[in-house]
Amino acid sequence: MSTSNQGFATLQVHAGVEPDPVTGAILTPIHQSTTYIQESVDKYLAKGYSYSRSANPNVRALERKLAILEGGVDACAFGTGMSAINATMMALLNAGDHAIVSDVAYGGTYRLATKIYSRFGVEFSFVDTASTAAVEAAIRPNTKLVLSETPANPTLKCTDIAGVSEVTARRGIPHAVDNTFLTPYYQRPLELGADVVIHSTTKYFDGHNATVGGGVVSRTEALHEAIAFVQNATGSIMSPQVAWLTLQGTKTLSVRMDQQSANALAIARFLEAHPKVEKVAYPGLDSFPQHELAKRQATGYGAMVWFEVQGGVAAGKAIMDSLALWSLAENLGSVESLVTHPVTMTHADVEEAERKRVGITDGLVRLSCGLEDAGDLIADLSQALEKV
Numbered sequence: 001m002s003t004s005n006q007g008f009a010t011l012q013v014h015a016g017v018e019p020d021p022v023t024g025a026i027l028t029p030i031h032q033s034t035t036y037i038q039e040s041v042d043k044y045l046a047k048g049y050s051y052s053r054s055a056n057p058n059v060r061a062l063e064r065k066l067a068i069l070e071g072g073v074d075a076c077a078f079g080t081g082m083s084a085i086n087a088t089m090m091a092l093l094n095a096g097d098h099a100i101v102s103d104v105a106y107g108g109t110y111r112l113a114t115k116i117y118s119r120f121g122v123e124f125s126f127v128d129t130a131s132t133a134a135v136e137a138a139i140r141p142n143t144k145l146v147l148s149e150t151p152a153n154p155t156l157k158c159t160d161i162a163g164v165s166e167v168t169a170r171r172g173i174p175h176a177v178d179n180t181f182l183t184p185y186y187q188r189p190l191e192l193g194a195d196v197v198i199h200s201t202t203k204y205f206d207g208h209n210a211t212v213g214g215g216v217v218s219r220t221e222a223l224h225e226a227i228a229f230v231q232n233a234t235g236s237i238m239s240p241q242v243a244w245l246t247l248q249g250t251k252t253l254s255v256r257m258d259q260q261s262a263n264a265l266a267i268a269r270f271l272e273a274h275p276k277v278e279k280v281a282y283p284g285l286d287s288f289p290q291h292e293l294a295k296r297q298a299t300g301y302g303a304m305v306w307f308e309v310q311g312g313v314a315a316g317k318a319i320m321d322s323l324a325l326w327s328l329a330e331n332l333g334s335v336e337s338l339v340t341h342p343v344t345m346t347h348a349d350v351e352e353a354e355r356k357r358v359g360i361t362d363g364l365v366r367l368s369c370g371l372e373d374a375g376d377l378i379a380d381l382s383q384a385l386e387k388v
């Protein structure tokens, strides 16, 4: 049993989950059932469940845990992080509305806005949300959502969550924050004034490259109900098995994040000192342009690093192809260390001019630092750098 005044490590293990009332099973058994038999017409929903699109015990356990860890009133879990972002947009935007989105964000967020929502008469401005003044200047009378991603994928640009939330609160505009890169263990947007927190649980919550999933935590009942309505109406739900696996991953979230972040710092320092590396970015480095903001609004810097090498794109690609312990793959946040080339992989749908404008260069190599020994990860990077 957990109470909300307990520490994060206790809550990540116990919050939201009750032993099975029938068997005492410590893990919520996987409730693989479409429907739930009702005792009588008058006692419809007496046990809380009717049909698995509307609610499922495994998914509810994860939703309760996400809400408690982020400090919100409730949460909805989705089949992917993208469906979490989609449900947030669908709940808050109508034809004729305008939304502000961080100019650096996961490529799928940009794709959803420019290729789907634009067809339904919603306008977007992709704004440098690192500048609170730029966000304020971009607000129009019909602005109904500000969506920031911080640190942003892949450049790690940070948004001042409290600063932007103060501006949006004054105008009555919901501020949604994609907190995928830091999780509530390191960064708690609702405490900084945001209204909605979005996650791709695919990343650190799962942490084991086993699932894709998403979550949205709301500050108010009204926001939660609007998002839950879209979830049920559109059927964008998480499956019981994915919820079960994500709950298992979440129990070790803080331990993994601390170790993966320590690895990231060691790797970033190694790269910074390497003569062939031209640029390296990690929010925990003193050289990171927003190091002070990162330090102020989060309790850790995360496990994402990027760098560029001498020799540009060709050399960057050669390094990615020469790595042996690091896997060339899309995803991040897992115990396995991954290397990604955003321009051809995660951000391929962002037009070249837009990528250049926001600093997603052709030579950018993105690292998601895993749980292996830092020495082995550095040795692999070192041998790959020797080859260029």
Ligand SMILES: Cc1ncc(COP(=O)(O)O)c(C=O)c1O
Binding pocket: 080, 081, 082, 083, 106, 108, 149, 153, 178, 180, 181, 199, 200, 201, 202, 212, 213, 214, 331, 346
């Ligand atoms: C910051 C961020 N938000 C959202 C998503 C989308 O999540 P999913 O792949 O689970 O749909 C991603 C995916 O990489 C991401 O990096």
